[in-house]
Amino acid sequence: MTAAIQTSGLTKRYRKVTALNDCTISIPEGRISALIGPNGAGKTTLLRLLAGLSRPSAGQATVNGSRPRQDPAFLADIGYLGQEIPLYRRLSAEDHIQAGAHLNPRWDSALVRERLAGLKIPLGRAVGKLSGGQRAQVALALVLAKQPRLLLLDEPVAALDPLARRNFLGVLVDAVAMGNLTVLLSSHLIADLERVCDHLVMLASSRVQLCGDIEDLLAEHVILTGPSKDITAIERSQRVVQVTRTLRQTTLLVRLNGPVIDPAFQTSEVSLEELALAYLGEEVPPTPAPARLSAVASGGTTPPYPHEHSAVFGDNQ
Amino acid sequence: MTWLVWRQHRVQYLIGAALLAAFAVMIVVTGEQVSNQFHAAQAGCAAGHGCRHLGGLFMGSKVVGFLVIATLGTPVLVGLFWGAPLVAAEAEAGTTQFAWMQSVTRKRWLAVKIGWMLLAATIWGGVISALVTWWVSPTNAEQLNQFDPGRFDIVGIVPVGYSLFAVALGVTAGALLRRTLPALAVTLAGFIVARVVITLWLRSHYMSPVTVIYNVLGGFTPRGAYWQLASGVLGPNGQPLAQPNNTPYFDGVPQTYLPGACSVMNGPNPPNNPPSACVQALSHYHAYLTYQPADRFWTFQGIETGIFLVLAATLIMVTAVTLLRRDA
Numbered sequence: 001m002t003a004a005i006q007t008s009g010l011t012k013r014y015r016k017v018t019a020l021n022d023c024t025i026s027i028p029e030g031r032i033s034a035l036i037g038p039n040g041a042g043k044t045t046l047l048r049l050l051a052g053l054s055r056p057s058a059g060q061a062t063v064n065g066s067r068p069r070q071d072p073a074f075l076a077d078i079g080y081l082g083q084e085i086p087l088y089r090r091l092s093a094e095d096h097i098q099a100g101a102h103l104n105p106r107w108d109s110a111l112v113r114e115r116l117a118g119l120k121i122p123l124g125r126a127v128g129k130l131s132g133g134q135r136a137q138v139a140l141a142l143v144l145a146k147q148p149r150l151l152l153l154d155e156p157v158a159a160l161d162p163l164a165r166r167n168f169l170g171v172l173v174d175a176v177a178m179g180n181l182t183v184l185l186s187s188h189l190i191a192d193l194e195r196v197c198d199h200l201v202m203l204a205s206s207r208v209q210l211c212g213d214i215e216d217l218l219a220e221h222v223i224l225t226g227p228s229k230d231i232t233a234i235e236r237s238q239r240v241v242q243v244t245r246t247l248r249q250t251t252l253l254v255r256l257n258g259p260v261i262d263p264a265f266q267t268s269e270v271s272l273e274e275l276a277l278a279y280l281g282e283e284v285p286p287t288p289a290p291a292r293l294s295a296v297a298s299g300g301t302t303p304p305y306p307h308e309h310s311a312v313f314g315d316n317q
Numbered sequence: 318m319t320w321l322v323w324r325q326h327r328v329q330y331l332i333g334a335a336l337l338a339a340f341a342v343m344i345v346v347t348g349e350q351v352s353n354q355f356h357a358a359q360a361g362c363a364a365g366h367g368c369r370h371l372g373g374l375f376m377g378s379k380v381v382g383f384l385v386i387a388t389l390g391t392p393v394l395v396g397l398f399w400g401a402p403l404v405a406a407e408a409e410a411g412t413t414q415f416a417w418m419q420s421v422t423r424k425r426w427l428a429v430k431i432g433w434m435l436l437a438a439t440i441w442g443g444v445i446s447a448l449v450t451w452w453v454s455p456t457n458a459e460q461l462n463q464f465d466p467g468r469f470d471i472v473g474i475v476p477v478g479y480s481l482f483a484v485a486l487g488v489t490a491g492a493l494l495r496r497t498l499p500a501l502a503v504t505l506a507g508f509i510v511a512r513v514v515i516t517l518w519l520r521s522h523y524m525s526p527v528t529v530i531y532n533v534l535g536g537f538t539p540r541g542a543y544w545q546l547a548s549g550v551l552g553p554n555g556q557p558l559a560q561p562n563n564t565p566y567f568d569g570v571p572q573t574y575l576p577g578a579c580s581v582m583n584g585p586n587p588p589n590n591p592p593s594a595c596v597q598a599l600s601h602y603h604a605y606l607t608y609q610p611a612d613r614f615w616t617f618q619g620i621e622t623g624i625f626l627v628l629a630a631t632l633i634m635v636t637a638v639t640l641l642r643r644d645a
Contacts (some may be wrong), residue, residue, distance in 0.1 A: 048644070048645075051413065051418065053417065053418070053644065053645040054644035054645060055644060070423055070424065070641070071422065072420045072421065073420075074419065075417075075418065075419065075420045076420035077421070078418065079418070079420040080414075081418075082411070082536065083412050083413075085412045086410070086411035086412050086413075086414040086415045087415060088325065088410070088412050089410065090534065091325070095324055096415075098320065099321045099324065099419075100419060102318070102320040102321060103318065103321065103416075103421050104419055104420045105420055105421060124363035146419070146420075178632075186608040213549060213565065214445065
């Protein structure tokens, strides 16, 4: 399988801050890949580097088989939508459609018009007068109309209501199923990502924590629950990602190196959300919370999420 | 790209065109009036004792006359309202990202946007200058110094150079600062500084001036609307003589330096004709005049326009390099 995105040692430094450090990932073609991580982890930096909007300080990226560069052919194959949803506020959606038709070799005006009509978004009104969610829908429709081979979306659904979110993600899945499209999208909404993504890139503290097939990653990790006791035996044979202790029991999330042979511990499958929280929690220095005896700062006790849309981490939502 | 440029900037361009049209109507209507006044004044002079200079005669409507002088400032308007926001406003709104993520390179984006704007600025500067040149032509027939600030820089081709420079300055300030308001301030200040420095300190040096030394008795006046840079009197030994202010002059020579034979001329009852000894003594006195001849007017226009075009080209290169090198 060829890779739509391949990076090695990709690094971006701003004056004093390293926004992305030694990022080596590979994203296969034809997949929807989730880019997750806490705020400031380097997600936007990575997406911008891949789109060619900024240049790496070190390392390199290969996107659709070539270095990101100022070239119409390269740009035609990339669809990028930034968090800020950049649109000309005084121009209407229809103006944007026509601009796109003038500026791109492939462009599906009918697709945008249909999509926006379906969403009851007026084509003739200045984009600045639309609601935030409607603006996001216009921008998403436009980026799809470009018919890119690679879509780079930076928190595209953050402004959408749950129904619109589900609808948009459905559109993405359909587009990928039609072939010749790879998607890398960042989001804080893990439940959404879990439903549509089959590949995962996790960043924290400017570094890659995990990269791979979600199925494989879930299979490689396991939750162990057992009595509160010494866990050095397990630590010796497995990589413990996260430890959560309460008075009565210890919960471990481990990356398996082999079978767990401690009968005191029960094994259970890990969800994408638990996996994400564990890795993200690992990066945060533990702050002792005496009342809870929690070893991790974020999500020390993993609360149940009765509604998928409340499954949120970070502070964006 | 052109479609997007027009869609984005058409309001700006239409406002510019409307202002031009209004100005043109005003100039054409009052221009006739100016011309009539001029001919009437000339006829008056001819009937009297003949006067070459109509001096401080102000012709035409005062308001329009003021507007004509105010066209000194019109080039910077396009720098402020067209140039400065070109990149800065898009950077502020983040819309550069929309444009740069279409299948258009930043180089082409910039080239098309700046290209149309430079064309518009050329038209703006050119039309205003053509109207003003026509309007003031009777005044210029008075043979006043055409190199003066306020005359030289509102006619001919220099307003085009100024306009292109102003736009380039605005675009560059906007591209470097990425914020419209500071870019406006820098454009205004930069334009004024460039114009003042070049007008006051550079313009007189475009070509080496002509110096003519002549006998004080003969007198000398260059032809046409020349630009006087320096003048003075040289004594019998060729030494320059100070020219104090509150002293009577005789044939251009200050009283204090008059030869003794001429002292009667400054006495209580000066004779009608100076004594021959005085004339003899004065024949050793010379005056000099350093000036730029009138026929250099268009050469100077060309040189000044060239300077501003080079400045504009340099600024645009800076913008291009900045936008292509810098992270979006």
